[in-house]
C-alpha cells in the first residue's frame with residue numbers, strides 16, 4: 001500500500017486541497033516557512049499519532065481553529081483519518097469506521113522520517129535510538145507491541161512499589177513479572193538487531209562504502225547479559241529502593257555504532273553521520289517492507305542540509321533500490337539535482353504560503 005491521496009484540514013499553515021502523490025518518489029520544493037516540513041509532519045502524524053517536532057497539539061492546529069484532520073486514501077482504496085481537537089481528543093477512522101486505537105492506524109501505515117535534526121538526536125542519547133529500533137520491531141515482530149504494553153504497565157507498577165516503599169510483598173511479584181517481560185523483549189530486540197546488522201551492511205556499501213566494513217554494532221540489553229535480570233535485581237534491591245525506580249531492565253536498552261571502539265559520531269563528519277542514519281533508515285524500511293504487505297513511507301526533510309552532490313548521488317542510487325514511497329523536501333531544485341531521475345517517473349510539488357501545487361516538469 002502507498003498513499004495515493006493526502007488531505008489535511010486546519011493543519012499548520014497548509015491549505016486543505018487534495019494532493020495526489022506518486023507511489024514511489026515525490027519532491028517538495030519551497031522557500032523557508034512555506035510549509036514543506038508541515039506537510040511531512042502531517043503524514044508522520046498519521047503514522048505515529050504524534051508530531052516529530054512538538055508535543056503541543058495547539059501548535060499543529062491552524063491559527064483560529066480548534067481541530068485538524070489528516071486523511072489519506074491508499075492505492076488499494078483504504079482510507080485512514082485522524083482528527084484532533086484543542087482539548088487533545090482524537091478520532092480515528094479506518095475505512096469510515098471509528099477506532100479507538102492509534103495502533104490500528106500504524107498497522108496500515110509505516111512512516112519513517114529523517115530531518116536535519118534527527119541525526120543529532122539519534123547520536124545524542126539512547127532515547128531516540130530506542131525509539132528507532134522499537135518502531136522497526138513494532139512493524140516487523142508481531143508479538144512486540146503486546147509484550148511492550150505489558151512491560152510498560154509492569155515497569156510503572158514496579159516503580160510505584162519502589163518509590164512509595166509500600167506493598168513490599170507486591171514488589172516480589174512485580175520484580176518477577178518485570179524480569180520475565182524484560183527478558184522476552186531483549187530476545188526480540190536481539191534477533192531484530194541481528195537482521196538489521198545484515199541489512200545495514202548492504203545499504204552502507206552503497207551510501208558510505210568506506211565505512212561498511214569498519215562499523216560495528218553494540219547491543220546493550222539494559223543489564224549485564226551474562227546474568228539473569230532477576231538475580232541482578234535481587235542483588236540491587238536496596239539500591240533500587242533508595243533511588244525509587246528500576247535501575248536495570250528493558251527500559252535501559254541501547255544500541256551503539258562504533259568504529260575502532262569509538263562512537264561513530266566522534267569519527268564521522270556531520271554529512272557522513274546523516275548518510276549513516278539514512279542507510280540505517282533504509283535498512284529498517286527494507287525489513288519492514290519484507291514483512292508487511294504495506295510499502296513503507298520515507299520522509300526526508302531538507303535533503304540539501306549537510307549533504308553534498310556526491311552524497312546525494314549515493315542516496316539516489318540507494319533510493320532506486322528501495323521499494324518505498326519517498327517524499328523528499330528541499331529549498332530549491334538545485335538541492336535536489338542528483339536525486340531527480342531522468343525518466344520523469346516522479347511527482348514534483350511547489351509549496352508557497354501553505355499552497356501545494358503539482359509542477360509539470
Ligand SMILES: Nc1ncnc2c1ncn2[C@@H]1O[C@H](COP(=O)(O)OP(=O)(O)OP(=O)(O)O)[C@@H](O)[C@H]1O
Nearest residue numbers: 012013032033034035036037038059060061062063
Ligand atoms: N498552527 C499554525 N497555524 C498557522 N501557521 C502555522 C502554524 N504553525 C506553524 N505555522 C507556520 O507555518 C509555516 C510553515 O512552516 P514549515 O516549518 O512547514 O516551513 P518549511 O517550508 O519547512 O520551512 P523551512 O525551509 O524553513 O524548514 C511557517 O511560516 C509557520 O509560521
Ligand SMILES: [Mg+2]
Nearest residue numbers: 036037301302
Ligand atoms: Mg522545514
